[in-house]
Amino acid sequence: MADQPAWATMENERLLLGSYQPLYEQTMARVAEENLNARLWGRDASVWTEQELAAKEIQQRLGWLNLPVDMRLEVGRLKALKLELDALGISDVVLLGMGGSSLAPEVLAEIIGPSADGFRLHVLDSTVPAQLFELVAQLPEVTLRHTVYIIASKSGTTAEPLALYAALRKRLQEAVGPEAWANHLIAITDPGTPLEATATQQDFRSLYLNPSDIGGRFSALSLYGLVPGALLGIDLDELLRRGHQMSARCRATALPQAHPGLQLGAALGALATAADLPARDKLTLITSPRLASFGAWAEQLIAESTGKQGMGILPIEGEPLDLLEAHGRSDRLYVYLRLDDDQNADVDALADALVAQGHPVIGLRLRDVYDLGAEFFRWEFATAVAGALLGINPFDQPNVESAKAQARASLQAYQEKGALPEPEVTANEPPLSAYGLPGAPDSIAASVGQLLAGRTERSYLAIMAYVERNQQTHAALQRLRRLVTEATNLPVTIGFGPRFLHSTGQLHKGGPDTGLFMQITADDARDLAIPGKSYTLGLLKRAQSLGDLRALQEAQRPVLGIHLGADVLAGLAALEAAIRKALP
Secondary structure, eight states: OTTSOOGGGOOSEEEEOGGGHHHHHHHHHHHHHTTHHHHHHTTOGGGTOOOHHHHHHHHTSOGGGGHHHHGGGGHHHHHHHHHHHHHTTOOEEEEEOOGGGTHHHHHIIIIIOOOTTOOEEEEEOOOOHHHHHHHHHHSOHHHHTTEEEEEEESSSOOHHHHHHHHHHHHHHHHHHOTTTGGGGEEEEEOTTOHHHHHHHHTTOSEEEEOOTTSOGGGOTTSHHHHHHHHHTTOOHHHHHHHHHHHHHHTOTTOOGGGOHHHHHHHHHHHHHTOSSSOOOOEEEEEEOGGGTTHHHHHHHHHHHHHOOTTOOOEEEOOOOHHHHHHSOOTTEEEEEEEETTSSOHHHHHHHHHHHHTTOOEEEEEESSGGGHHHHHHHHHHHHHHHHHHHTSOTTOOHHHHHHHHHHHHHHHHHHHHSSOOOOOEEEEETTEEEEOSTTOOSSHHHHHHHHHHTOOTTOEEEEEEOSOOSHHHHHHHHHHHHHHHHHHOOOEEEEETTGGGGTHHHHHHHSOTTEEEEEEEOOOSSOOBOTTSSSBHHHHHHHHHHHHHHHHHHTTOOEEEEEOOSOHHHHHHHHHHHHHHHOO
């Protein structure tokens, strides 16, 4: 192993692309010839499209390029907000948001974490009632008096945070009184949205209007990330300074060979569309242990940006290291985010093994956790570059909208008929039942077998679980992932619904037709009414899962639904047994 790279000595980034190196160099030459970097900084939408309407929309989505500088002006008032809430004895923050409004704050909380005087951050981005009741258990009435809620939505109309706000508002009013409850509310939205009007009319403590020329998944260094970051006690000056250092390395006049955003983006785009070699469109993220949660943010950014028009790069994150070493495939590109002074021995060894096996591996160095500011910018720039190379618009999400439309149709049917339009059950073996696959057999194991029998050498399995996201359910789903990968060599992604609808959900329907989909649902032991609505939180969650199912079916994707019954862990154990039976 003496000829293997010493990852600890990596200066900034290292691209070990093996047989793909000539393709990468050709792509970098093309990027330089087309002057892509300067055109991108110049807001030239022809980088991505020649269509007039799409070009106008793209030009209104490039404000993220200036965030490391522009947001410095906001730091003072965000520090003042933290001091103001300190004086009130605030200890906890509940963030109601989805996708770009929740993932970056979650990364900041889990990787940098609250400072000694920072507040605890609870991210609620689920319509699964059990998720909300778990939060309620953590915030009894005495704690609730020392809690603020952040409602974050770019459009100001996002269904999930608004439903959660409506469901929690009465409890907050009862805990702190009818005069003081609005002092516990903060809104982050774009100018002119219904949420801005609500925050103004109800006299929220604070209202933050984000620049409107920033898409949600490109908003990590905007107010959507920085307001929660301030309340965590994070050093925002330093976070933005690191972001600015990376933007300076990516500046319009930077040489391509010294440009980290171009390098990563060119590698992603070139390898995903390779013709003479196997296309590497499964971006497999491996990280130092402390950086693990970065994968969920990068997953949304890349999948939702690139997965359309039959193209796309599938991010795969959270796989056990031993699975990666034993089941590497010719359609994977590996990116290793390495944090100095973390427990890196096992991950270094895996990266060495992957290089030795002939896989392309890119290493990115973080000197400390505040280099997250740099990585947010690097990955956003790289995603924009990859979108240009794939020939798609990385700033829209048409298939996310299609799933939302289907969910709204299900809710409309409920309001008209008093019941959701449930699919026909094709197999019933309590506690499990199956639905969704045309012509499926009347056995759960045989249904799973039929789904997996459709795999090819480029397939992946997406497990989409509309259940509470906690350690127990995540461990159970990881066991399913291990079973399938070890038996079939399929890459497996895990997404909790409905949050993945704002992430990989776009790629599932709009990306390459290589996915196999397993939707997992369950009954709700407890439910919660949504004031002002004719349906409950659990019914909204079910409508979202049905909308996702029908959008996948409309896109002619193979999808098997598995209903677990009321006991989620018992149902997952029964599903594990059925999968074991189905596998070769």
